[in-house]
Amino acid sequence: MRTTLLFFRWLTAFWLWLGLSGAATADIPPPHTNGPTVVQANLYLEDVNDIRLESGTFDVTAQLVLTWKDDRLAFSSAEGKARSWMGVRAERHLEKIWHPVLDISGEKGLSSTVIYSLTVQPDGTVTTRQKFTTRPRFTGELTWFPFGRLMLHLNISSMAVDARHLQFALGHLAPSDSMEQLDTVLHGNWQPVQMEWDVRDAGFPDAQGQAFSQISLQIEVVHDFIDGVHKVLLPLMVIALASWGLMWVNFTVQPAFSSPRIAGIITLILTTIALKFVLGRELPVVHYLTFSDVLFNTTIVMLSFGMLSSCVVATLFADFSVPRAQWLHRMLRSSYPLLFLVVLTGSCVVFLD
Numbered sequence: 001m002r003t004t005l006l007f008f009r010w011l012t013a014f015w016l017w018l019g020l021s022g023a024a025t026a027d028i029p030p031p032h033t034n035g036p037t038v039v040q041a042n043l044y045l046e047d048v049n050d051i052r053l054e055s056g057t058f059d060v061t062a063q064l065v066l067t068w069k070d071d072r073l074a075f076s077s078a079e080g081k082a083r084s085w086m087g088v089r090a091e092r093h094l095e096k097i098w099h100p101v102l103d104i105s106g107e108k109g110l111s112s113t114v115i116y117s118l119t120v121q122p123d124g125t126v127t128t129r130q131k132f133t134t135r136p137r138f139t140g141e142l143t144w145f146p147f148g149r150l151m152l153h154l155n156i157s158s159m160a161v162d163a164r165h166l167q168f169a170l171g172h173l174a175p176s177d178s179m180e181q182l183d184t185v186l187h188g189n190w191q192p193v194q195m196e197w198d199v200r201d202a203g204f205p206d207a208q209g210q211a212f213s214q215i216s217l218q219i220e221v222v223h224d225f226i227d228g229v230h231k232v233l234l235p236l237m238v239i240a241l242a243s244w245g246l247m248w249v250n251f252t253v254q255p256a257f258s259s260p261r262i263a264g265i266i267t268l269i270l271t272t273i274a275l276k277f278v279l280g281r282e283l284p285v286v287h288y289l290t291f292s293d294v295l296f297n298t299t300i301v302m303l304s305f306g307m308l309s310s311c312v313v314a315t316l317f318a319d320f321s322v323p324r325a326q327w328l329h330r331m332l333r334s335s336y337p338l339l340f341l342v343v344l345t346g347s348c349v350v351f352l353d
Contacts, residue, residue, distance in 0.1 A: 028098040030165045031070040031124075039068045039100050041156070041215055042171035043197070046131075048219065049187035051138065051150065053284040058152055061133045063116075065171070066100060067125065073097060074124035082121045090118035090128070099128065101160035105153070106134035142284040143352055144291045146228025150190070154217040157202055162210045168199045170215070182219070189227035189282075193220040231282060232292055235275055236299050239268050240340060243306050247333040251314065258314045265307040272299050289351045298344045306336065 030037045042065040051058040075083070085093045094115065104113070113132040120126050140150035158166045173195075175181035182192045196218055201211035246265055251258035276283070276296050283292055309332050317325035 030098055030161060031068070031072060032165075036163065036165055036167040036213075037068055037070075038167050038169050039066050040169045040171045041066055042173075043215075043217065044172075044174045045182075045185050047187065048152070048185055051152075051188055051190055051221075052281065053142070053145075054281060055285075056137050057135045058138055059133070059135050060152075060154060061131070062154075063129065063131050064156070065127065065129050067127045067171070068100075069123070069125050070098060071124045073120050073126060075120075075122055077122045080122055082119050084120075085118045086116070091115045093118055094128070097126070099126070100158055100166060103157045103159045104132050104134050105136045105155040105157075142286055142290055143288065145284050146223050146232050146292055147225065149193070149220060149222050152219040152221060154219075155202070155214055156217075157214040158212045161212075163201050163213045166213055168213045168215050170197060170199060173197055173217075186219075186221065189224040190221040191224055193222055195219045231279060232295065236272070236295050239272055239299055240302070240337075243268050243303055244333075244336050244340075247306060247310075247336050250329060251317070258310070258317075262307060262310050262314070265303055265310065269300060269303045269307070272296060272303065291348070291352060294344070294347045294351055298340070298347050302336075302340050302343060305339075306332075 044063040044065070045060065046063065047059070047061040049059050102113075112134075113130055116129040116131060118126070118128050134154070136152070136154050138150045138152045140148060142148045142150075156168075158168070175185065176195060179192045179194070182195055186192050198216055200214055200216055202214040203211055243265055246261050246268075249261040249264075251261060284290055309328075313325050313329050313332070316322075316328060
């Protein structure tokens with residue numbers, strides 16, 4: 001019995017040693033041991049959309065073509081034809097050769113990659129074509145939103161080997177000939193201003209002292225002016241003008257007009273609040289006030305002022321002095337638009353400085 005237990009212990013230890021030793025030698029070394037392997041990257045943007053101001057992310061879909069040379073894969077071919085694998089077969093064959101292991105920046109790991117093809121030329125040149133969809137983050141200053149700029153960032157980094165063994169080289173970036181072409185893949189209420197990419201060394205918290213080659217793409221976009229006018233400025237301007245019009249309803253002449261005036265202003269307050277909720281996805285969620293916040297808050301404050309002042313006029317007319325009520329009514333209807341502009345300008349100076 002004791003001999004049997006010892007036998008099984010030795011057998012288990014042998015299999016563990018065999019598995020660990022196999023795992024230690026399973027990784028395939030880079031093609032060049034005396035320097036970095038140069039991997040040329042060609043990036044073709046297909047779709048950039050859904051810029052979410054509330055979460056600070058956007059969606060991008062692109063094709064990435066990588067090319068490098070591995071002399072160990074060279075073969076003889078009488079006709080000079082390359083060897084190609086497609087789809088799942090390409091993914092399986094990639095497991096047998098060295099290839100760059102990439103990390104494509106994406107919020108909460110929301111990125112997916114599909115290998116389309118793998119091609120090996122007779123001289124050992126390897127080309128992979130893959131398509132990825134990811135959700136990176138953007139940066140920007142949105143103080144004057146709906147007028148503002150954003151910088152969309154997309155980073156493609158080497159993860160398995162550092163810059164001593166792998167260096168990216170920039171190939172072709174498309175569409176990059178003109179901003180009009182880029183605008184065809186950039187969807188939504190943003191317009192491209194410029195696009196550039198470069199190769200830099202990046203570090204990671206768990207790899208102190210190591211630098212990893214990284215492709216960094218930046219797209220600068222501006223918010224569509226017409227869209228900002230249609231969705232924010234024009235509705236709030238109409239609400240402000242409507243509230244000023246209600247201030248001209250003189251219930252000191254006809255007391256029955258007091259109810260429509262006050263009820264109308266209350267309706268405008270609720271409409272403004274509802275508009276802000278409806279435009280929730282269009283408005284940025286940041287730790288500071290934006291121009292759109294000041295517009296909405298000023299409108300709500302002035303509407304509240306109009307409602308309360310109308311109540312004061314009604315109280316004066318009903319319980320105190322009719323001449324005073326008439327004088328206050330004339331003062332309010334004439335000074336209301338000027339007071340609106342003063343409060344708006346003061347709020348911009350105080351909160352957006």
